[in-house]
Amino acid sequence: MAEAPALDAVSRRWAYASGASSLLPLLLQLPFRIGALVAGTALVMALLGSRGRLPGLLRMPLVLALVAATLVLAGFNFGRDTGCALLAVMIAAKPAETSTLRDARSLVGFALFAPFATFLLDQGPLSLALGLGAGFVALLVLQRLSDLESGLARQPVPLRRRALAIARLGMLGLPLALAAFWLFPRLGSPLWGIPERALARPGISDSMKPGEWIDLMGDDNPALRVVFHGETPPPSSMYWRGPVLWDFDGREWTQPRGVRELPPAAFVPGPVQWDYTMSIEPTDNRLLVSLDLPLAAPDDASLSLDHGLFADRPQYGVSRWRMRSSPPARYQATLDPVQRARALALPSGFNPRTLALASQWRREAGPDDAAIANRALQWIRDEFAYTLTTPLPGRHSVDEFLFDHKAGFCEHFSSAFVVLMRSAGIPARVVTGYTGGYYNRIGAYWLVRRSDAHAWTEVWLRGRGWVRIDPTAAVAPERIYDTLADRTPGAGGLLGGLGATPALEFSDWVRRGWNDLVLGFDVERQRHLFRPLGVDDIAPGHLILMFGLFGALALLWMLWLSQRGERDPDPLLRAWHxxxxxxxxLGLERGTHEPAQAWAARVAAERPDLGPDLLELSQRFSDWRYAVATGTQRRLIRELRAHRPRRRDQGERR
Structure with a gap:
């Protein structure tokens, strides 16, 4: 078998550029350390590959070492993100063996798996744009490699002309792709699932260790967007309720087993009710949030005993939920003995100073639970500070916070407050979620970010039931020392200073539109696609007919555009034709078997008056196409277009 042609330096760089553009969207979705490993590997391999193919005895151990390093960084957890990371590493190592035309084609084709793998991790508009860009670059490179194989690379086609040809290909398939997206019947549930992530997404969870939310609170990515239908609560009342944590082992708060299966506790709604629609970003789990307190669970979700909201399936994509909530006038006025015992439980051997203080307060307050809660809030107001700079907790973490440091953020305040209440015999629990929001004036909706993550408490008071108390909010303003807005402008609950800029509002509005029009286009919205035209519901059979009609029109479009593009894209060849x-x-047609100069010689023999000009033009044309040319191509094209042979009898130009 013939050896594959070697790559020239320019074609090799183009192949490397195709691999890099394909890797870029995937690298942006991988954890930073893994992304840095892949990027560094690609750079080193490209430098080594430019000096020649790396020997196989070196390549194999190197690839195995890279795979091992990736697994170590992933904690040997296997999921779809780990698989994507391994794919990226293999693509990054490919340039080390790219020295021939066949190798370059293999690199380009293999690298195109990376943009597709990106959609397993993110389906946003940026990932799509970068993926389309990678496909565009890959087609450019494949065109160049084709010219190299055919020997036409000596006369390179201008980049602009190649780009226009690829754009034409995109225009050919675009109508059919749009018809398939909007009209091909969608399934109510997927036929198959996708593997879990090995590394969890940042976000609230069903557990909390005081001090470990610092990364989440520094994440300014959107968590949910909310549109209120009617009256809107003030931001100070926007507590977005997530998992409720009851169990404490001295270090970590967790949600007890079985609480999700129990029906929600009874509560008496207050006089105000909020009607709203939430668009929640993917979480890869079943945890949802709702405005405190939800009146009922929407379809495909359920409420737990403590009014935590959970989806029936993991949320791998953007989800939309229509909800109604109301601040409770009375919430679970009667607490059964099992729940009371769980809401009072504390691990033995922890935080003795807190236990002693709570016992003292109980003796002084008697049976007045509300007085003890208010005394704790006043203590926080008088002596405690808010800061993100906190030391690592020891064994008696609550004692250290209450008596030594007296500074921390919401996790520390909520955890210590609940332990203090339980030590005084008051049932209490930790509630996690988000608080506040930022109003986007362009889209007329509220944006809640991951940095709005918050933890507060609920204490059970006789006659009132569960009452929300936010001990973090009791900190005096003059003792708020270190916030997210101080560390990173634009971060924090209300996005700080940069969060209110029109550019960021517009950017998030675009992302929201993408979620609604593309990611949120499900079977229900497809059925009501033509509701604005008076068609309320479309049956699947009608959708198939409409898809067939629009698909046929799209195929006709492709046929028409293809016929328009049948002429040769090379302007020199078009001028020669x-x-x-x-x-x-004139009856002097060139045979399909005749080379240019042979045809010109035949015409010169039959018509000596036309021969000299045609012979000279054919020679120059052949030189430009197959040999070393002189002069400019543009000049030759003009002369070919201007050349008109005369008829023998009439002497007129054609």
Missing amino acids: LVGRRYAR
Whole structure:
């Protein structure tokens, strides 16, 4: 078998550029350390590959070492993100063996798996744009490699002309792709699932260790977007309720087993009710949030005993939920003995100073639970500070916070407050979720970010039931020392200073539109696609007929555009074919088997008056196409277009 042609330096760089553009969207979705490993590997391999193919005895151990390093960084957890990371590493190592035309084609084709793998991790508009860009670059490179194989690379086609040809290909398939997206019947549930992530997404969870939310609170990515239908609560009342944590082992708060299966506790709604629609970003789990307190669970979700909201399936994509909530006038006025015992439980051997203080307060307050809660809030107001700079907790973490440091953020305040209440015999629990929001004036909706993550408490008071108390909010303003807005402008509950800029509002509005129009286009919205035209519901059979109709129109479009593009894209070749058609009108048509100069010689023999000009033009044309040319191509094209042979009898130009 013949050896594959070697790559020239320019084609090799183009192949590397295709691999890099394909890797870029995937690298942006991988954890930073893994992304840095892949990027560094690609750079080193490209430098080594430019000096020649790396020997196989070196390549194999190197690839195995890279795979091992990736697994170590992933904690040997296997999921779809780990698989994507391994794919990226293999693509990054490919340039080390790219020295021939076949190798370059293999690199380009293999690298195109990376943009597709990106959609397993993110389906946003940026990932799509970068993926389309990678496909565009890959087609450019494949065109160049094709010219290299055919020997036409000595006369390179201008980049602009190649780009226009690829754009034409995109225009060919775009109508059919749009018809398939909007009209092909969608399934109510997927036929198959996708593997879990090995590394969890940042976000609230069903557990909390005081001090470990610092990364989440520094994440300014959107968590949910909310549109209120009617009256809107003030931001200070926007507590977005997530998992409720009851169990404490001295270090970590967790949600007890079985609480999700129990029906929600009874509560008496207050006089105000909020009606709203939430668009929640993917979480890869079943945890949802709702405005405190939800009146009922929407379809495909359920409420737990403590009014935590959970989806029936993991949320791998953007989800939309229509909800109604109301601040409770009375919430679970009667607490059964099992729940009371769980809401009072504390691990033995922890935080003795807190236990002693709570016992003292109980003796002084008697049976007045509300007085003890208010005394704790006043203590926080008088002596405690808010800061993100906190030391690592020891064994008696609550004692250290209450008596030594007296500074921390919401996790520390909520955890210590609940332990203090339980030590005084008051049932209490930790509630996690988000608080506040930022109003986007362009889209007229509220944006809640991951940095709005918050933890507060609920204490059970006789006659009132569960009452929300936010101990973090009791900190005096003059003792708020270190916030997210101080560390990173634009971060924090209300996005700080940069969060209110029109550019960021517009950017998030675009992302929201993408979620609604593309990611949120499900079977229900497809059925009501033509509701604005008076068609309320479309049956699947009608959708198939409409798809067939629009698909046929799209195929006709493709046929028409293809026929328009049948002429040769090379302007020099088009000009030469124009000359041939003019001579064909005189009965001097060029045979399909005749080379340019052979045809010109035959015409010169039959028509000596036309021969010299045609012979000279054919020689220059052959030099430009197959040899070393002189002069400019543009000049030759003009002369070919201007050349018109005369008829023998009439002497007129054609």
